[in-house]
Structure formats: C-alpha cells, structure tokens
C-alpha cells in the first residue's frame with residue numbers, strides 16, 4: 001500500500017480512506033481520532049471521537065459533556081481495529097493525555113505525532129519513538145535558531161527575581177492547558193512552597209491535573225477583589241497570556257511580567273509583548289529534538305504539518321530522507 005492511500009490531507013484534516021476516519025480534523029466529521037486537547041486539534045461537534053481518556057476528559061471540561069455524539073477511550077499501546085486499519089495511541093510528551101497515533105494497513109505504518117516534545121515534563125508521559133515508514137511531524141519551532149534551554153533553569157530565573165524584588169508580584173503568562181500546570185509543577189520541583197495564585201481561566205484544568213495525581217501544591221484564586229493589593233507583594237501569579245492585557249493584570253503591585261513560551265527565544269517578540277522576564281519554556285520540540293526524533297523513527301519519508309516546514313524539509317532532503325510539507329491549515333497552537 002502507498003502511504004498516500006493510507007493517509008491524505010483534506011480540507012477537514014488528515015484522512016484515512018480505508019479506515020474512514022480523520023486525525024485532528026478542524027471541521028466536524030463522522031469519526032475523529034484526536035491527539036490532544038489543545039483547541040486547534042480537539043474541536044467539538046464530531047459524530048464520534050476516539051482519544052485517550054485524559055483528552056476526552058479535557059474536551060469535556062472545555063466544551064461541555066456533549067462535545068461529540070459518542071466517545072471511545074484509547075488505551076496507550078493497545079491496538080484497535082477500525083474498518084481493517086490497525087490504530088495504536090502512544091505518548092507524545094506534549095500535554096497531559098497527548099498521544100501520537102500510529103496507523104497501519106497493508107504493510108504500511110504511518111505515525112501522526114500531533115504536537116510533541118522530548119524535554120522531560122513531570123505533568124505528562126514522555127514521548128515514545130515509534131519505528132515507522134512515514135513519520136508525520138509538526139514544525140512549530142522548525143528552524144535551527146530554536147533551541148530550548150533546560151526548563152528548570154528558566155524557572156530558577158523567576159525565583160531569583162522574586163527573591164530580589166520581594167515587594168513586587170510576578171505574573172507568569174502560560175497557556176491554560178499544559179504550560180500553566182507545567183510551570184506550577186516546575187516551581188514546586190524548584191522548592192517553591194508558597195501558594196501559587198491562579199487566574200480563574202486555569203482553575204478547572206489545574207484541578208483536573210491534580211485529580212490525575214499531578215501535584216501542583218496549594219493553588220489560590222488570584223482575585224484582587226477579595227484581597228488587598230499589598231497581599232500580592234512577593235506573590236507568583238499564573239494566568240493565560242490573554243489576561244495580561246486586561247485590567248486584571250494592572251491590579252497587582254508593581255508586577256513583573258513573565259511569559260513562558262518557545263517564542264521567547266526571539267527577543268523582539270518578548271519586547272513587543274511588554275514581557276520583562278521572558279521564559280523559554282515550550283511544549284513543542286525544538287530543532288534538535290525534531291532532528292533526533294526523525295532519526296529515531298527510522299522513517300524513510302517525513303511529512304511536515306504545521307509550522308516552519310521549509311527548513312525541516314530541506315534538512316531531510318540533505319540527509320537523503322524523502323520529505324514533503326502537508327500544508328494543513330487551522331493549526332495555530334494555543335500551547336507553544
């Protein structure tokens with residue numbers, strides 16, 4: 001079987017003709033297999049959804065329990081048969097519940113990795129390289145300039161700043177699913193044991209992470225109405241990036257604005273966003289991780305989905321690996 005007969009790009013997303021299903025479709029479809037809960041990959045309105053239990057739970061929290069007609073939980077490493085196509089979910093190391101989807105039929109094995117990273121992350125299972133004929137990779141940070149430093153070094157910079165300016169508050173912008181909980185967990189691992197104040201938009205997902213055994217320590221609502229401004233002196237507050245342009249952020253005492261994102265590698269971007277303390281913490285593979293992962297899969301062919309496809313395609317070609325961009329639209333990751 002040819003790879004392009006097993007999976008092919010369609011406007012709705014990647015489609016498997018023999019299995020009659022889509023992976024991470026961006027429009028409502030009959031049967032959707034979903035890699036993870038970020039809103040650009042996990043949309044509501046499909047007739048049926050197959051995903052890990054955590055991803056199904058997260059979709060339920062974000063969209064309400066009726067987000068799909070029917071749902072089925074995929075256990076990691078367990079092969080399911082969909083119209084004669086073998087489908088197996090494997091951990092992707094991106095956010096809680098995130099999975100790569102391995103599709104196998106007629107001697108052809110394709111792995112669609114969704115979003116992934118290789119750095120350690122105590123809030124989700126680590127990425128597992130799967131041998132395959134075709135590996136489908138993202139390329140969010142697919143340029144050699146993107147190299148993510150160790151996350152604990154980035155978190156140590158926040159704690160040093162907090163020690164240096166005990167009268168000021170530190171506001172960390174972090175995406176609501178995955179990044180926020182990872183940042184909190186990193187603070188705990190670095191020995192920070194004061195309460196962490198969180199924006200209301202993070203409450204449900206953070207509670208869910210805690211219910212899954214991911215200890216984030218004591219979290220308190222960052223509601224200024226219920227406290228005096230001075231109570232937040234020295235506090236660390238975590239909120240979604242969108243909240244930082246709000247009046248909400250201006251209520252904290254002399255706040256130092258931090259933002260946890262792979263994009264913080266680009267100084268100009270931090271400056272434009274008014275970020276004083278950029279934290280290069282990403283839930284996506286950096287250039288080196290993309291390269292090592294491609295090699296580990298042993299794939300003879302690489303398909304590149306969203307991000308900066310050109311450089312990665314070029315690198316593959318120079319290495320003698322066939323590669324092509326898929327030009328899928330609709331993936332602007334909310335969790336970079």
Ligand SMILES: [Zn+2]
Nearest residue numbers: 038115333335
């Ligand atoms: Zn994602």
